[in-house]
Amino acid sequence: MDLATVWFILIAVLWSGYFVLEGFDFGVGMLMPVVAKNEGERRAVLTTLGPLWDGNEVWLIVAGGATFAAFPEWYATMFSGFYIPLLLILLALIVRGVAFEYRSKLSNLKVRRRYDVMIWIGSFLPALLWGVAFANIVRGIPLKAAPYGNILYDGGFFNLLNPYALIGGLTTLFLFLTHGAVFLTLKTSGSIHDRAKKIATPLGIIAAVLAVVFLVWTQVAYSDKAATWIMVVAGALLWVGAIVAHKVGRDGWAFILSAATLVGAVAFLFWVLFPNVFPASNDPSLSLTIYNASSTEYTLQVMTIVALIFTPVVLIYQAWTYWIFRKRISADVIPSPDEGSLDYPEERPSVQVG
């Protein structure tokens, strides 16, 4: 296997990791108003993400960096072409990260509810837009040639909002919502757990319908390989498995299977793409492929060695973090709603807000 193919696979792995990990963050962020009914419960829900969300987001940064390093042409054309969706995603991630860290620093419930809205929007937008972006890549985008064999994006923002891509966006949105509900079922106890458990199944069924439409549409319209049908079937089976495991109360298995479905979905999209990385919808000769978009052999070699040594190390210590924080969390562990806030003494609520 040549190194360009290796890096294509590695980038698929990074995006899979990102979808699995930040996918449940997004889901939890959006589900918070539904599964948490009072301040103690809201803080408990956020505490399930507290030690994890930042490490999860690094998968995105590394996926971006790896694309830059291994396929500079792809990175340059995609990031400049998808300007508005990426700007929206950036703004969402900024607002959401700050809201996670700052919301409970003041005891004023009104301020906290404002932060909760920011967490919701900051989770919703990327969950939808990553699906829209990936669907557009698979579908092909209008490209044009520039000097030195460079390829530029040749469309506007509204080009990206076609029915197929919107189905793709709704698919990731509902997959992440379900994945988040499954995560909360695994990670919480008490009333949060019960609500998450209840809502996961209907969400999972909506996601299943959307995913089947999206995957079959992708396979029929955009795949030039019959073998990718395997992934469509595998994805469907894994998702059904996740829903069944969830139903029978095997929370751990449900989470593993829903994570596996997300990995399968990313693997499917990348397999359909291969060897393209950014295909042109107007003229196939303009498509960016792993060969015309890649770095030199030497850079790929260096990067391969670095990745082979350090990726396993990262996986081990990040997995260990999940093990350390494996304990279920309930609203009972939150001592009082204003615990840890930075209010001045006179601002502290005299009555406990339940």
Place this chain on the structure above:
Amino acid sequence: MDVLDLSRLQFGVTTVYHFLFVPITIGLSFLVAGMQTAWVRTNNEKWLRATKFFGKIFLINFAMGVVTGIVQEFQFGMNWSDFSRFVGDIFGAPLAVEGLLAFFLESVFLGLWIFGWDRLPKKLHLATIWLAAIGTMLSAYFILAANSFMQHPTAYTFNSATNRVELTNFFEMLFQDTAKITFWHTISAAFITAGAVVAGISAWLLVRGKSPDVARSTLKLGSITILVAAASLAWSGDSQARIMVEQQPMKMAAAEALYETSAPAPFSIFTIGTLDGSEPIFSLDIPHGLSLLATHTLDGEVQGINNLQAQYEEQFGPGNYKPNIPIAYWGFRFMIGFGMLAAVWAVYALWATRKQRTPKSKWFARIALTVPFLPLIANSFGWIFTEMGRQPWVVFGLMQTENGVSPTSTAGLVGTSLAIFTLLYGILAVVEFDLIRRAVILGPPEEVADPFLVDEETGERPLSITY
């Protein structure tokens, strides 16, 4: 303003803003790790209280560094896609390695540190803050190596067919002199910044009588950090100046507004009047100063702006190869000046608090709270000088900035995103500043239960922080 100006302004705004949080994160992670180590070794509760207090400020700051950092990585592709195409084969690698080696280490172990007080054994918990601190430092190295390639391209060949530079030796690129000395200088800047944060806040606490036992110790720690870092900044800055004269003589000439090649060259401390090469109205110079700084000899020759301009025209073709001289000149002076002010204050603070003395003056307390801003201003001017002094190049000698901008960008698009970022960053600055102010006013906790002591009845440890 056209796309180029707007893209440059956006890069300047978002990067200077990001770099307000970065040096505090790097320096403070080590200082907090040091405080926690002091507690683990001495079992003196004041160090635990210091850890908790400065840890809180560290985390408020860290959140901003994280969220503004993602913008940086995306921005290269969004606004500077032709730059990314041109240098991607070289520049992308340190960025990817930074993510894999540094960002994971930093964020995962910081998560463990924040939430692990009640789950990890004492020594392991201490290790997590050290690992996070090492992560911040690694991250600095890789990104500065990438920047150093832009200042002084090395270990590359130019491929004229694809019009891009290609890497020939990863380690040579990573460990070139420019990268090493820039790293040393930037890390020293991080420590002077964190030292000023710790010492400035501690001095205020001491005067106000809030946890004076903690504040006295952390004031000393912060002030000594400032002084050691200042010495290290002077030394590394001196080495950088010599490297700069060799690699980017135009930047050094611009920093001194030295128009004609001179031997010996004076060091200009202060100039009133224009910097356009005509006679200044008033100028305070150190004779031989620049020669000494740039060549380590009294009469060494330093090249002037006009001579370099003529030389570059011959080498690269007609064009303007001068950076913005007033910005380079004043940026260089403000960097040094504000850094030195912090050091002067640190000496005074140590003197004023010698032998258990406690200053009573309100002004001492007020001025102390401005001290953290001094290195922050110095850092900003330092980077503005470094980056604007390299103009018109984005990669020195290889690519001019105007050729790096995204060909698909429009002024409307970049202008709109610039406006949004400026507005959002402005709001976040207010929010963040308010939280830090509150944390400072509350002061260190009066008492902290030993987080590692197991309650005999419940068999559990005191609850760790929650969101």
